[in-house]
Amino acid sequence: MTSKSDSNSGVERISDAEHAVMEVLWSDSPLSAADVCDVVCKERGWSIPTVKTLLSRLVTKGALDTTPDGRRYLYTPLIERSAYVGTESKRLVERLFGGRAAPLFAHLAESEALSADDIAEIERLLQEMKK
Amino acid sequence: MTSKSDSNSGVERISDAEHAVMEVLWSDSPLSAADVCDVVCKERGWSIPTVKTLLSRLVTKGALDTTPDGRRYLYTPLIERSAYVGTESKRLVERLFGGRAAPLFAHLAESEALSADDIAEIERLLQEMKK
DNA sequence: GCATTCAGATTACAAGTGTAATCGATAGCG
DNA sequence: CGCTATCGATTACACTTGTAATCTGAATGC
Numbered sequence: 001m002t003s004k005s006d007s008n009s010g011v012e013r014i015s016d017a018e019h020a021v022m023e024v025l026w027s028d029s030p031l032s033a034a035d036v037c038d039v040v041c042k043e044r045g046w047s048i049p050t051v052k053t054l055l056s057r058l059v060t061k062g063a064l065d066t067t068p069d070g071r072r073y074l075y076t077p078l079i080e081r082s083a084y085v086g087t088e089s090k091r092l093v094e095r096l097f098g099g100r101a102a103p104l105f106a107h108l109a110e111s112e113a114l115s116a117d118d119i120a121e122i123e124r125l126l127q128e129m130k131k
Numbered sequence: 132m133t134s135k136s137d138s139n140s141g142v143e144r145i146s147d148a149e150h151a152v153m154e155v156l157w158s159d160s161p162l163s164a165a166d167v168c169d170v171v172c173k174e175r176g177w178s179i180p181t182v183k184t185l186l187s188r189l190v191t192k193g194a195l196d197t198t199p200d201g202r203r204y205l206y207t208p209l210i211e212r213s214a215y216v217g218t219e220s221k222r223l224v225e226r227l228f229g230g231r232a233a234p235l236f237a238h239l240a241e242s243e244a245l246s247a248d249d250i251a252e253i254e255r256l257l258q259e260m261k262k
Numbered sequence: 263g264c265a266t267t268c269a270g271a272t273t274a275c276a277a278g279t280g281t282a283a284t285c286g287a288t289a290g291c292g
Numbered sequence: 293c294g295c296t297a298t299c300g301a302t303t304a305c306a307c308t309t310g311t312a313a314t315c316t317g318a319a320t321g322c
Binding site: 013015016017018046047048049050052053054057070071 | 278279280281283284287288289
């Protein structure tokens with residue numbers, strides 16, 4: 001199936017640690033390696049070399065683009081967050097619920113992973129979709 | 132956070148291939164390695180040794196239990212599917228949507244990953260929850 | 263009884279990941 | 293004009309994962 005929802009095609013799978021880096025750049029880009037580190041290193045207990053490795057790998061994977069800025073690079077996402085989120089969500093639903101989203105919802109509901117806010121919000125979305 | 136929803140504690144992370152094996156045993160157990168292979172080997176292009184490796188790793192990880200049966204083992208899940216599904220779903224929601232389920236739902240809706248059936252079903256579940 | 267067969271156990275081995283250290287060039291500081 | 297601080301690039305290295313092959317011991321067929 002190569003449809004429009006396959007919108008991050010060509011990009012290899014992004015790992016967990018790499019994803020953390022992507023999040024930083026999705027929320028603000030372009031950034032240098034040091035900038036990215038400022039945001040995540042503390043939080044994840046990483047050192048700069050680690051961030052640099054992850055950035056390189058993401059460039060290799062085609063998930064990031066680089067712009068020279070003096071003697072360093074600035075990094076920009078090449079794939080959109082929504083595309084990533086889309087394929088990841090779909091993967092999960094596929095793997096765990098045979099592709100059906102309702103069971104996922106049921107499960108979240110049952111395990112009380114849905115807050116009152118979530119429920120209200122989902123109801124609102126449903127109403128909207130019915131128009 | 133060690134709460135009731137942390138119900139598969141102690142079990143290391145189950146990989147993708149391992150998960151396929153778990154699914155077989157969740158749908159019917161106890162089974163021998165050969166039995167498991169009968170179900171998945173064709174479908175995933177695996178050979179028996181592969182299944183045996185995965186079974187061993189799952190036993191090591193504490194996800195399966197063994198019962199001797201003659202000179203072979205029968206395998207039984209030690210963790211429940213719902214627990215696994217729960218933690219996996221939560222992981223995703225956590226990672227991608229800051230722990231809120233509504234955005235996940237919104238995303239699925241937007242990407243048309245929700246069938247009409249899904250929507251009807253979710254509506255029904257919502258009604259039920261309101262009681 | 264002895265060879266064949268079939269179980270699990272042990273070993274293999276490449277790719278991907280997490281987490282860096284080191285190297286080689288260069289841009290500024292003094 | 294040379295030294296140092298910094299870049300990115302290269303290399304490292306252990307652990308996990310996918311995917312087996314081989315080994316070893318016991319059961320079974322003859």
